Amino acid sequence: GAGVSQSPRYKVAKRGQDVALRCDPISGHVSLFWYQQALGQGPEFLTYFQNEAQLDKSGLPSDRFFAERPEGSVSTLKIQRTQQEDSAVYLCASSSNQGLVGDTQYFGPGTRLTVL
């Protein structure tokens, strides 16, 4: 594809609802990252996949957050029982190599989640 795409672009959820955010990386990209960007802040790392393997999930803020990439391409970030503090823009990025020198992460436009 032309770039990383994310859907939906905007999501409003009532507190306690479950949400699922989708990321379509650039075709053939091995690495996929999720970041959370709170209002007025820089993106913060959530989790990293290499193909279908989730190699780092140290940034997930709680066990309500879950990410998967079952076939090594599309990824879904799921948030269960959403709380107001989950309101943020969720960014997905992909890169072609496996952490090699100089590899560039390409970012999607993000999903803005608002929890009421």
Next chain:
Amino acid sequence: AQSVTQLDSQVPVFEEAPVELRCNYSSSVSVYLFWYVQYPNQGLQLLLKYLSGSTLVKGINGFEAEFNKSQTSFHLRKPSVHISDTAEYFCAVRNSGGYQKVTFGTGTKLQVIP
């Protein structure tokens, strides 16, 4: 652990004037450094990166940055800004070893005044 500090949350500058956006980092190991730009309602776009070699790095849209190891800085500069440069700019760092976990600063909003 590594961290990035962008002291200026907002920088107003007149069109065609020069600008410098400051970035300082801390890390106990050698690092790679990046500058990203984010336009409203869009994802981040890579402006430039420092991996090794020449400490002066040139990027897209006429931006450049200089890596200063002794001062642990990676300031972004442009000699003459344009209205279209109005955006938020993020400095980022990652360790040179291992995979690509990136730590971002809090961002600097550049406002170009006509």
